[in-house]
Amino acid sequence: MLKGPVSVLPVSDSLAAQPDSLQITALPGLPLIQPGDDLVPIILEGVSRAGLALQDGDALVITSKIVSKSEGRIVDLNTVEVSAAAQALAVETRKDPRIVELVLRESAMVSRQAPGVLVTQHRLGFVSANAGIDQSNLKGNDEWALLLPIDPDATARQIQAAVKDKTGTAVGIVISDSHGRPFRMGNVGVAIGVAGIPALLDLRGRDDLFGRPLHISMQGYADLVASAAHLLSGEANEGRPVVHLRGLNFPLVDGRASDLVRPVEQDLYR
């Protein structure tokens, strides 16, 4: 993973980060994505189809699933050689040994395991279930799996640059995934790739209404954007894979999804 320096927001700019209103639109009529597809023209056609013209400061949230498909991250499970470690873990977790093998290949370490549950630290840094491997919306059977994109931060930067090149507009790009959570039920949207938009908003030192420094200091900004888009794109819904947001009024900070990964030494739960 390209791991840039943590890109957080200067205090002075953070005050710009609260819009009065926000318009969110799911891009209609996008085709099923095939390996090798160039997502940018497909997304720009969807923007036009929605009757929109991109403006500086717009944001596009793209589900990781179509990025993975365009990268050809589809694995035929019948070609997966299962290691002894994966076989043992598959028995413990009661999961398909081939999927467990792929999870281990995609992960730096196992965080928690239980019957039906396999939570790992992904090679991209974040902690999630099953390394984000997806079996839905593939080829209609259980014999295929979709891995997460190779380097979503880098892909987000490439898409951001290509959109700038084709349209002349500077838009924020978020590549989103759906994560479960400790303590809370239900999945939410998270950012696993970020470009041209803050990942973390640093409000440290910002005063409250009485001039007193805020205790709450950091906002998981790109995760909020991903979750807002999730209300339109839904779960694993390839029919609505790209969502457009206008009015965010975000400061021009080039964040990285890796900014949102809590360092192990700061994490009391890993």
Next chain:
Amino acid sequence: MLKGPVSVLPVSDSLAAQPDSLQITALPGLPLIQPGDDLVPIILEGVSRAGLALQDGDALVITSKIVSKSEGRIVDLNTVEVSAAAQALAVETRKDPRIVELVLRESAMVSRQAPGVLVTQHRLGFVSANAGIDQSNLKGNDEWALLLPIDPDATARQIQAAVKDKTGTAVGIVISDSHGRPFRMGNVGVAIGVAGIPALLDLRGRDDLFGRPLHISMQGYADLVASAAHLLSGEANEGRPVVHLRGLNFPLVDGRASDLVRPVEQDLYR
């Protein structure tokens, strides 16, 4: 806490839960809330000030801070008697012993403690830092603390009923707070009170595009709504405490924030 049955969404209705577009507006010009204030007329004035007229299916996200203030949940720290347990924990966590005392009074158990960190299971069920106790935007000094509302699910229901009574419209109400997370940096919006809108969306059994049941089954719906509103209301920002959402197209399920609390037996991290 009033703990109703888990209210999740019938599969048939879940298909209605993805809008094409969404408009989100921060209500302008709300006054500072004082103990005893009736929030409903204040919110309805804000809706008019925004040039909006409420419609069935709109949602209002209200920060817990103004609910707490209206309930008079402000504590003068100089009146707090510190127990021996709180004193010891304050030394370990390097926090104000009076705040630690209030955290313990508001909590069912301590989840994690470290220098600068005190995470507990709140009496309302969720796990969060410092029991959601807030010292910002109070009276301009450190001598006051604001506790979370007494029963945010019940308050959300009361507000939902009063809005229905005054305007004839059925709107969803979410009372939101800002939570940090294991594994990930930055706070996000979460729902701690819910009425007239789903808390969890149950997508179990819903087919994907190829007719294959989705693996991802549950969406933390009210948390997504709270996080979307968070993009406008910001952190601890009493100037933007109420956000209006139009277009969510949520099914008429009367959720509870308690639906979003993961049962201990299902939680591998608590």
